[in-house]
Amino acid sequence: MLSNGFNGYHTTTINGKGELALTDVITLAAEIGLSEQYATQTIEELTEKCAARKMVKFRLR
Numbered sequence: 001m002l003s004n005g006f007n008g009y010h011t012t013t014i015n016g017k018g019e020l021a022l023t024d025v026i027t028l029a030a031e032i033g034l035s036e037q038y039a040t041q042t043i044e045e046l047t048e049k050c051a052a053r054k055m056v057k058f059r060l061r
Contacts (some may be wrong), residue, residue, distance in 0.1 A: 015028060022043065026039050
């Protein structure tokens, strides 16, 4: 279950940020050896699955 942290953001950060951009996730993926293409494809698949289940509160920009 998610919880709010400092300034209303979830307590997990990626690339030092609590409010993520697509570039932050791609940067993280590259740091662990994943290609930009694979990371982008995975994010698109997850976004589609969340939208299909009406879980659209959060979207990467």
